[in-house]
Amino acid sequence: MTGTGIGAPVRRKEDQRFITGQGRYTDDLARPGQTHAAFVRSPHAHARIRSIDTSAASAMPGVVAILTGDDLAADKIGGLICGWMIHSKDGTPMKAGPHPALAQGKVRYVGDHVAVVIAETFAQARDAAERVEVDYEPLAAVVDTAKAKGAGAVVHDEAPDNLVYEWHLGEKDATEAAFARAAHVTRLDITNNRLIPNPIETRAAIGEYDAGTGGYTLWTTSQNPHVARLVLSAFIGIAPEHQLRVIAPDVGGGFGSKIFIYAEETVCVWAAKKVGRPVKWTSDRTEAFLADAHGRDHVTHAELAVDENAKIIGLRVHTTANLGAYLSTFSSSVPTYLYAPLLSGQYDIPAIYAEVDGVYTNTAPVDAYRGAGRPEATYVVERLVEVTARQLGMDPAKFRKKNYIKRFPHQTPVIMNYDVGDYAASLEKAMEIADVKGFGKRKRESAKRGKLRGLGYSSYIEACGIAPSQAVGSLGAGVGLWESAEVRVNPTGSIEVLTGSHSHGQGHETTFAQLVSDRLGVSIDTVNIVHGDTDKVQFGMGTYGSRSGAVGMSAITKAIDKVIAKGKKVAAYALEASEGDIEFADGRFKVAGTDRSLAFGEVALQAYVAHKFSGQDLEPGLKEGAFYDPTNFTFPAGVHICEVEIDPDTGITKIERFTAVDDFGVVINPMIVEGQVHGGIAQGVGQALMEGAIYDESGQLVTASYQDYQMPRAGDLPSFQVGMTSTPCPSNPLGIKGCGEAGAIAAPPAVINAVTDAIGHEEIAMPATPQAVWRAVQRARPAMAAE
Amino acid sequence: MAIVSMTVNGKPVTADIDPRTLLVQFLREHLRLTGTHVGCDTSQCGACVVHMNGAAVKACTVLALQADGGDVVTIEGLANGAELHPMQAAFREHHGLQCGYCTPGMIMTAVDMANRLGPDLSEETIRSELEGNICRCTGYHNIVRAVESGARAMAGQPMREAAE
Ligand code: FES
Ligand code: FES
Numbered sequence: 001m002t003g004t005g006i007g008a009p010v011r012r013k014e015d016q017r018f019i020t021g022q023g024r025y026t027d028d029l030a031r032p033g034q035t036h037a038a039f040v041r042s043p044h045a046h047a048r049i050r051s052i053d054t055s056a057a058s059a060m061p062g063v064v065a066i067l068t069g070d071d072l073a074a075d076k077i078g079g080l081i082c083g084w085m086i087h088s089k090d091g092t093p094m095k096a097g098p099h100p101a102l103a104q105g106k107v108r109y110v111g112d113h114v115a116v117v118i119a120e121t122f123a124q125a126r127d128a129a130e131r132v133e134v135d136y137e138p139l140a141a142v143v144d145t146a147k148a149k150g151a152g153a154v155v156h157d158e159a160p161d162n163l164v165y166e167w168h169l170g171e172k173d174a175t176e177a178a179f180a181r182a183a184h185v186t187r188l189d190i191t192n193n194r195l196i197p198n199p200i201e202t203r204a205a206i207g208e209y210d211a212g213t214g215g216y217t218l219w220t221t222s223q224n225p226h227v228a229r230l231v232l233s234a235f236i237g238i239a240p241e242h243q244l245r246v247i248a249p250d251v252g253g254g255f256g257s258k259i260f261i262y263a264e265e266t267v268c269v270w271a272a273k274k275v276g277r278p279v280k281w282t283s284d285r286t287e288a289f290l291a292d293a294h295g296r297d298h299v300t301h302a303e304l305a306v307d308e309n310a311k312i313i314g315l316r317v318h319t320t321a322n323l324g325a326y327l328s329t330f331s332s333s334v335p336t337y338l339y340a341p342l343l344s345g346q347y348d349i350p351a352i353y354a355e356v357d358g359v360y361t362n363t364a365p366v367d368a369y370r371g372a373g374r375p376e377a378t379y380v381v382e383r384l385v386e387v388t389a390r391q392l393g394m395d396p397a398k399f400r401k402k403n404y405i406k407r408f409p410h411q412t413p414v415i416m417n418y419d420v421g422d423y424a425a426s427l428e429k430a431m432e433i434a435d436v437k438g439f440g441k442r443k444r445e446s447a448k449r450g451k452l453r454g455l456g457y458s459s460y461i462e463a464c465g466i467a468p469s470q471a472v473g474s475l476g477a478g479v480g481l482w483e484s485a486e487v488r489v490n491p492t493g494s495i496e497v498l499t500g501s502h503s504h505g506q507g508h509e510t511t512f513a514q515l516v517s518d519r520l521g522v523s524i525d526t527v528n529i530v531h532g533d534t535d536k537v538q539f540g541m542g543t544y545g546s547r548s549g550a551v552g553m554s555a556i557t558k559a560i561d562k563v564i565a566k567g568k569k570v571a572a573y574a575l576e577a578s579e580g581d582i583e584f585a586d587g588r589f590k591v592a593g594t595d596r597s598l599a600f601g602e603v604a605l606q607a608y609v610a611h612k613f614s615g616q617d618l619e620p621g622l623k624e625g626a627f628y629d630p631t632n633f634t635f636p637a638g639v640h641i642c643e644v645e646i647d648p649d650t651g652i653t654k655i656e657r658f659t660a661v662d663d664f665g666v667v668i669n670p671m672i673v674e675g676q677v678h679g680g681i682a683q684g685v686g687q688a689l690m691e692g693a694i695y696d697e698s699g700q701l702v703t704a705s706y707q708d709y710q711m712p713r714a715g716d717l718p719s720f721q722v723g724m725t726s727t728p729c730p731s732n733p734l735g736i737k738g739c740g741e742a743g744a745i746a747a748p749p750a751v752i753n754a755v756t757d758a759i760g761h762e763e764i765a766m767p768a769t770p771q772a773v774w775r776a777v778q779r780a781r782p783a784m785a786a787e
Numbered sequence: 788m789a790i791v792s793m794t795v796n797g798k799p800v801t802a803d804i805d806p807r808t809l810l811v812q813f814l815r816e817h818l819r820l821t822g823t824h825v826g827c828d829t830s831q832c833g834a835c836v837v838h839m840n841g842a843a844v845k846a847c848t849v850l851a852l853q854a855d856g857g858d859v860v861t862i863e864g865l866a867n868g869a870e871l872h873p874m875q876a877a878f879r880e881h882h883g884l885q886c887g888y889c890t891p892g893m894i895m896t897a898v899d900m901a902n903r904l905g906p907d908l909s910e911e912t913i914r915s916e917l918e919g920n921i922c923r924c925t926g927y928h929n930i931v932r933a934v935e936s937g938a939r940a941m942a943g944q945p946m947r948e949a950a951e
Contacts, residue, residue, distance in 0.1 A: 011879055018887030019875040019894065021822015021862035028821035123805065200826040200834055200923050201888040252824075252888030253923050285827040505886030505924045671882050675929060679885060682926030706831035706921065714917035714927040719910065743926075 005518035006734075009671035012510040013524070014503070023250045026204040026221050031278035034206065035064050037268060038125035039281070040115040040132045041290065042107035045141035045362035045699020046153060049105060049134060052115060057131040062124030065275050066132065067267070068115045069104035077101065077270055078236045080261060082327035083478035086165045086336050086358070094165040094358070097156025099326040101236075101263040101270075107136070108155055108325035109362050110699055111290030113263045118275055122282075141362040141699040145322040146299045148359035155325055155360035164323055164332070164358040169340040170316075170414050175353035178314030182305035186388040192376045193766045194297035194322070194693040195686075196709060197369045199504075201252020202283035203292065207268035211276065215243045218269045222248040222532075223258045223502050224542020227479070229534050231261045231329070238269050248532040251504035255683070256368035257292045258504065259544050260329040264291075289704040294693055295369020297322040298335060298376050304384040310392055312403045314351040315343060317380055323358050324365035331367040332358065337415075337475050338373030338463075344412035345381035346423045346459045346637055347403045352413045362699045368544065370683055370744040374462045382458045382749035387762055396753070397436070400459050401427060416463060418635050420727045423459060426661045430639040433721050434659035439643065442656075452646040452760075452777070453656070456753025457639060460746040464738030465550030465634035465731070482629035483547070484540045485555035487516070487563050489622040491608040493601025494526040497559075500540010501552035502532050506740065507672040508548060514668055515553055515734075519560045520600055521587020538625075549668065549736040550729065555628035557733045562624035567603045570622070573613035574598055574606045634729045636737040638662035640681070642750040646758045651774025653689055653755060661723040662742050666735035673739045674722050680743020681720055686712040687744070688751035692767045710767075793854050795820070796864025804851055810844075811835045813851035814861060822862040822891045826921065833920030836892040836899075837861045843899035845919070862891035865898070874898050877937030878930075885924035896920050897934040898941070906942035908935055 004010050017023050054066040080099040087093055098104070103114050115132055119125035140153040148162045155162055179185060206219040216239045222228050225246040233241040251258060264281050271279045283291070298321050305314035321335030340354035389399035404423040411417050431437075439455050446453035466472075469480030486498040497512055513527040530536050543552070564584050571589035572579040581592045590597035598606070603622075606612055610620035643657040660677055667673050690710035694703045703709040728735030748766060755768050764776045792801040795818060802817050814820045814837070823846055826834035835846040838860040865872040874897050877883070884890040900908065900916045908916075913934045914927070922930060 012882070014887070015879040015884060018884055018890050019862075019871065019878050020866055021820070021891050023822070023887050025821075025824075025888065027825075028815075030816075030819070123807070198923055199886070199888070200832060200921060201824070201886065202826070251886065253886040255923070285829065285832075507885070675882050675885060675925060678926035678928040679924045680926075683923070705829045706827050707829050711921050711923070712926075713921060714914040714931065717914075717927055719928050719931065720926065 004514055004524045006514060006668050008514065008669065010510055010514055010524065010669055012507050013513060014507065014509040025201055025250045025252055026206065026219050027282045029206060029219055031206055031208055034278040034280050035118045035120060035275060036122040036125045037271065037279050037281040038117050038122065038129040039113050039264060040117065040129050040134065042110060042112040042114055044107060044136055044138050045110050045143065046139040047107050047136040048139060049103060049107065049114065050137055051135045053133040056133065057117060057128040060124065060128040060131055062120035063128045064118045064120065065271070066115060066117050067102065067271055067274065069100050069102040072100060072102050073104060075270070077238060080263065080266065081231060081235045081329070082332050083329055084333035085476040086167055086332045088165045089168045094332055095159040096164065096327050097158045101266045109364050110701055111287065111364060112325065116267050116271060118271060118279055143361055143363060143695045143697060143699050145297055145320055145359065145361065148322065148361045149320070149357060153362070155362060159360055162360045164327065164360060166357050167336050168355045170353040171351060172353045174351040175314050175316050178351040179303065179305045179316070182313060183308040184306050184392060186304045186384055186391055188302050188383055188387060190300045190302055190380055190383060191765045192296045192298040192300070192379055193687060195295040195369055195691050196289055196693050197255045197257035197292060197295060198288065198711060199253030199255055199257060202285060202288045203258065203262065203264065204282040205265040205268040206278055206280045207272035208278040209273040215245065216269050216272065217245045217247065218265065219247045219249060220265050221251050221258050222246065223251065223254040223504060223544055225502065225532055225534055226500060226540050227542055228261050232266060232269065236266055238266070246534045248502055254504045255370040256295065256372055256544060259542065260293055260367055285706065286704055289709065290701055291364060293328045293365045293367035294324065295366065296376060297366050300380055302380045302384055304388050306388060310394060310399060310402060312347055312349050315349050315384070316353045317343065319354070319356045321356055321358050322361050322363065322366055324361060324363050326365050328365035328367035331365060333477070334368050334373045335376070339377050341415040342374050342377035342461065342463060343381060343414055344416065345378065346405060346461050348405045350413065354414070363695055370680065371741040374741065375745045375748060378458065378460045378745050379749050382460065383752065386457065386753045396457055397427060397431060400457065417632065419632055419731050420729065421635060421637050421663060422725065422727050423637060425725045426637065426639045426663055427459065429723050429725055430641050430659050430661035433661065433723050434641040434643065434657055436641065446645050450648070452648055452758040454644050454754040454756070454758025456642045456750045456757055458746045458750035458753065459639050460742070461635055461637040462741060462745050463633040464547060464636055465630050466547045467633055468631060469629050479541065480629065481541055482627050483551040483555045484538065484625065484627050485552070485559045486623065486625040487556065487559040489563060489604045491605050493522065493604040495522065496528045496530055497556055498530045498537045499552055499556065500537055500542065501548035502543045506543065506548060506676070507669065511668045511672060512553060512556060515556055516560065522600055547738065550634045550732050550738050551628060551630050553734055553736060554630070554732045555626050558626035558628050559624045562626060563622060566622060566624065569618055570607045571598055571603050573618065574603065630732060632731040634665070634731060634737040636662060636664050636739060636742055638742060638746065640746040640750040642754040644754040644758055646755065646773060646777065648777045651770035651777065653768060653773055655685065655718050657721065658718055659721045660743065660746065661725060662739065663725045663727055664739045665726060665729040665737035667724065676739045677722050677743050678720055680741060681747045682712050682717055683744045684747020685717060685751055688748040688766050688768060690716065690767050690769065789852060791851050791855050793856065794858045796860055806852060808851045809847055810849040810851045810854050811846035814846060820861050820863050824888055824891060826889065831921065833892040833896060834889050836895040838895060838899065843896055862895060865894065872898070873940035874937035877933045877940060881929050881933035881936060883925065883930045883933030889920060889922040893920050893922065893930060897937060900934065901938035901941050906939045906944060908938045
């Protein structure tokens with residue numbers, strides 16, 4: 001494919017500014033007269049605040065103001081919210097404690113916000129913050145996910161057992177019946193390790209208040225500025241929606257962690273009016289480790305039942321999900337509706353039952369991180385399937401193939417209705433690229449050198465294109481998850497596309513322009529994508545859940561269709577033909593069956609000069625908007641295969657090959673899509689082998705820097721082999737499924753299945769660090785856990 | 788306060804600064820050269836890499852005063868007017884960036900790598916030389932391709948087009 005249309009690997013338009021140092025990230029901005037904020041954070045995991053003495057700090061040079069939770073309360077500023085209501089099995093609503101932006105009475109995790117110091121310079125703010133005297137009465141803390149329920153320490157009085165909800169999904173009786181007649185049951189205890197998202201740009205915010213107009217502006221590192229504005233106005237009550245402008249300029253990665261409405265950003269807007277000057281805050285990396293929302297952190301017992309023909313007949317799980325000390329913006333939905341509905345994987349499983357306990361602990365809030373719930377589900381399913389095949393003595397690929405869903409649409413027992421897919425096609429292609437046939441030989445060669453080689457599969461599915469608004473509304477979401485677009489054609493024929501989605505690395509400025517170029521037959525150089533500013537784009541839901549292609553671009557498609565329809569009307573007048581005779585193709589409006597035609601740009605000009613038609617018969621101008629609400633989730637799926645070599649003497653795991661074959665439906669820009677796959681795999685490999693947030697028993701985060709939390713580096717990873725299959729998605733006009741999270745979802749079980757294949761037993765948890773692997777290798781091979 | 792003078796991207800600059808000012812703060816806040824980024828506080832991520840007296844340094848770990856009298860080049864000074872430096876062009880051609888945040892540091896590190904080690908960089912060399920630069924977006928796959936190709940282009944060898 002050449003050119004710039006759908007399917008072309010167009011080089012990115014946005015790169016020019018990034019490779020020359022001209023990107024504009026929030027911390028790059030300086031507002032006239034700005035002050036700087038530093039937060040006083042709790043050193044305790046759990047404590048009562050007896051008093052806060054700011055007198056010494058106030059006397060420090062450059063200090064402008066020091067604000068605490070009392071000031072917030074006095075101004076009647078509301079707490080941060082969780083926007084998804086989950087009901088427990090017994091029908092009661094989840095038990096949520098208050099979440100003030102600055103602590104009121106109590107702190108609940110190390111890094112919790114106690115006060116803010118605003119000063120002339122950042123160094124002065126920091127110096128003064130260290131002089132704020134807080135008298136704490138330390139309380140017992142609860143940290144461990146598995147031990148939180150009913151622990152002595154109570155995080156919120158509203159949830160006396162630390163239980164936010166006891167939720168379930170699926171059919172309990174049918175599942176029990178399946179297990180009762182099973183020929184074989186596999187049982188696994190699984191920990192999904194806690195991760196810290198770590199976009200390389202830390203969060204930052206500048207709040208500004210204009211006393212003349214009464215309007216506020218917030219520049220912030222957000223994946224969804226409109227949602228931020230809605231929450232800050234409607235729930236937190238800082239300013240009416242029309243008086244608050246939220247701008248998310250260039251954003252340096254998000255991975256979910258920049259979806260949420262956090263304390264610091266809230267405080268910056270509120271404080272800007274109090275001090276009468278702009279207030280800027282930029283997180284340092286240590287603060288990001290402490291106070292960005294973390295991801296994952298599940299403890300699960302999972303079981304899989306198969307009949308005498310090795311056909312899967314039932315799956316059940318009990319999961320405890322750590323939600324941290326407060327419920328972050330979408331936290332409640334992640335271990336529930338983003339998790340359990342994916343427990344059918346790619347398999348035809350007639351009975352599934354999932355129970356999930358959401359618990360409070362004295363740790364940072366846990367919310368969506370790349371994949372959000374779906375990696376946890378995939379890890380459960382793909383570990384169960386792999387171990388079952390091993391216990392049955394079957395080839396893991398054959399066992400998968402036998403149990404794949406083969407007919408579509410397919411209704412699972414856990415909400416989802418899969419629209420289309422061809423799972424065997426991806427498996428076969430992946431096995432070919434990975435040269436699975438040659439694995440035995442490679443394993444023998446490794447053995448000759450004293451090394452252990454293993455191969456692991458992962459057949460993942462995810463639900464993307466989030467999401468049909470009515471469906472998520474019925475499940476408790478506080479918002480609809482459609483997307484908006486506006487296509488503005490200028491008189492010269494150049495185009496601005498306003499989108500409610502947000503790009504923070506995904507390349508929307510290129511991909512979206514390709515769509516416009518493809519549909520309207522114009523050069524991508526004449527198309528500008530506008531996003532991330534609530535004053536320009538009216539409303540939108542932002543970017544997460546691999547939704548910008550499937551939902552955001554569908555909205556653009558709808559608006560383009562309206563532009564073409566209006567263009568036909570204009571062209572009919574200009575060409576003196578009837579509207580029904582006008583055809584649009586290759587960027588020209590033509591009178592069918594004649595050689596009379598006008599280029600797109602000529603019609604745009606005619607629309608604006610309005611000389612060829614009466615403004616009473618046809619409105620001048622060429623600008624159309626659309627809201628697109630998806631009809632279903634989309635279901636990207638694929639197979640990843642990992643091959644590792646382990647040095648039994650050091651425990652070091654080397655990834656020798658990593659193959660990914662994904663079915664994303666229609667792909668707009670394969671270069672960008674492959675890049676998304678690469679990045680996702682790296683995060684998945686990070687989870688499997690390196691990353692893990694560790695709190696000690698007292699609730700101190702001991703992995704709060706890049707020297708303690710191992711990020712994947714170039715030397716830790718191989719080059720990846722990426723292939724594609726394609727079954728176009730029938731649920732949206734473009735056939736797109738979404739690609740942003742696939743790698744992070746698929747990779748962890750592929751890696752761990754390879755590691756366990758190499759070491760010959762299943763007793764290892766993520767992250768499989770050299771130390772953990774070395775220990776596992778030393779351990780005598782234990783008897784298989786299940787019957 | 789202390790007076791510091793240096794050359795930045797070919798231009799002489801002098802300023803009166805707090806002695807604890809880091810070079811990266813000096814560049815970003817005093818000179819408003821915001822292409823050099825900060826990604827950590829432990830000298831680990833490499834988002835801040837610039838060239839000082841011809842060698843790559845982490846500008847978050849150098850005091851501005853240590854650069855006194857020196858010659859500093861930042862990402863903004865790499866291109867020759869409108870003509871991109873070959874390493875910049877290679878990062879675009881090979882999709883070696885997504886969010887762009889690590890990119891200035893990556894490019895400055897890569898240029899230094901090619902200056903020291905020449906045009907023929909093996910994948911292994913590139914991966915081990917990138918030890919001090921963290922990227923959370925790309926998985927490094929395309930960064931490796933970009934550095935390979937950019938190093939060759941710096942030596943005047945034609946840049947290979949990315950495989951399609
Ligand atoms: S900011 Fe300099 S190494 Fe991270
Ligand atoms: S491109 Fe985003 S951190 Fe490297």
